[in-house]
Amino acid sequence: MPADTIAFVVRRVGRATQSSIARLGFAARFFALVLYHSPAALKRLQLTLREIYFSGVLSLVIIVVSGLFVGMVLGLQGYDTLNRYGAGDSLGIFVGLSLVRELGPVVSGLLFASRAGSAITAEIGLMKTTEQIDAMEMMAVDPLARVVAPRFWGGVISMPLLAALFSVMGVFGAYIVGVRLIGVDNGTFWGNMQSGIDFWPDVTNGIIKSVAFGIAVSLIAVFEGYDSKPTAEGVSTATTRTVVGASLAILALDFILTVFMFRGAA
Amino acid sequence: MPSDARPPLAAPTCPTEIAVELADVSFGYDRRRPVLTGIDMQIPRGKVVAIMGGSGCGKTTILRLIGGQLHPQAGRVTVAGQNVRDLDRDGLYALRRKIGMLFQFGALFTDLSVFENVAFPLREHTELPEELIRDLVLMKLNAVGLRGAWQLRPSELSGGMGRRVALARAVALDPMLVMYDEPFAGLDPISLGVVGQLIRKMNDALGITSVVVTHDIYESLKIVDYIYFVSAGRIVARGTPDEVKSSTDPFVRQFVDGESDGPVPFHYPAKALAEEFAHAG
């Protein structure tokens, strides 16, 4: 009996690994095809603009509000901890660095993955279920160029903008809490922040991170949608995979990028 | 009523007598389970041919083989004299521009209006100016009786209307071959009659060839020139509507008369009844 179960488990793991690797290979080829069709998609600017609207503009509310709240909490918690070491005046630089380097790109990335990523996956998956993708293929229009690439670039362009907005709203939230409510000196708040944060490497690395996250989330979203099973259950599975996969990818990428970027600063 | 005057978009009339031919075609999505075996089919130019059979017998797969979405594991699929498998990507896309397809339930693009849906193939494949596209689109919509609905969105259309818009889109580029995947599915009797009449009249007025995959026997007998019956992946019967109506073949008779049991069995393969309920004794 035990030998049977072991063999069974090994076979299942082996098959799962093989299918995961095959899927990874397919995803890589898919990514290459999307890039190949991108010039055509960007020439049809209207399509991409429409996707920027659906990914970016429609995410504004959640990003702005979340940024504000995160900033306010950072202000409260940050001041409480810093004040214990008499470093309450450093609130500005603490909040600024946390947001610009980490929280801005990461939290807005996670929010973007759940809001826009799942919407993209569901939309493409539904188009597949209702045979719209097949119809396009049969009309000799490549769906990768017309449906997938614009959505990919819509996401990649929106992400850094949303991350920057998140950071700005966060700083503003911390300013309201720190300067207006708690009473940290206005000049000290901004002055310390400015002297402590550099455009290079802090702000630029934050931008690089958000671009990387944008690519990861958008790629996973369009891939899962395109690869979904054309049933209601298939679309539901695909959207779940997008949110989970993109979120994990963001956190993993964040770690890797942080190691590379800020290793030298310490 | 579709107009007899052909629009300025010169349609490629089919260069060969036989528009589509399937020669000894076999195919299976999964190597172990063939969906089609030894299919031999000729579809002559200018005719309306129906492919009929029960659900899941491979009818839609035949359409995908003709359109080049799938390649047969054995045999040859020829469209207008060209072997579909030999075509490269550009050749395949050129072929598809000459084929129109009406998908089951329409497959209209839900993010575009009715007008934009019909204009889609024109915008993608031609450089025609906007005024000409507008005229063509409205002409096609007029042919299916929906010129006044050009501003509506697909979600605002009834099933029959959506099907007709999809038909207008399928013939937007004046193809030489139009394929219909279950065009009668889920329609009310009036819409059934409308769609059936449109298929026939479009075919004759535009000089195209039509392949209709369906299991609606009554509408088909009214409008088609020839019928192929497919069951379990093979062609089990064929003939003109008259031949079919007077046929003595048990499969054809079961299909035409709508008998619940016959060559296509009622019961899914299962254990013998006594064995199943043995414990209840």
Add this chain to the structure above:
Amino acid sequence: MNRATIDLWVGIFVTIGIGAIVFLALKVGNLTSLQTAPTYHLEAAFDNIGGLKLRAPVKAAGVVVGRVDVVRFDPKTYQAIVGMRINDGVQFSKDTIASILTSGLLGEVYIGLDSGGDTVMLADGGHIAKTQSAVVLEKLIGQFLFDKASTGGGK
């Protein structure tokens, strides 16, 4: 949702997005200072640089005039050689003193330059001869305890 509306909203979105990036660069970071000014290179040798890091500021009279851009160890003299980029237009005399200081008790470590009276100025690649190493806290405490011990022991 027609084209004009979408275009408008996308335009607004991209504008405020880029505006946010600019805000971060100027108000939160300090892009306007230093980045594009032309600089020249100076060197100084220290016995101990303490917590001096790369990109630490170089200040004269408390104003940032440059940045540390290279730190290396000289195995022959057992000293730390610090290279700095100083803004063009700010000149220091040959007898300038370079000290490693800390801003506040727990603040960042920086290099302070005190210009001397010599009329000859340091040029690109110049070497600051007089340096003052960082104050290492442990040595300071050790010194204090030693002093305390010697004066206390004398009683």
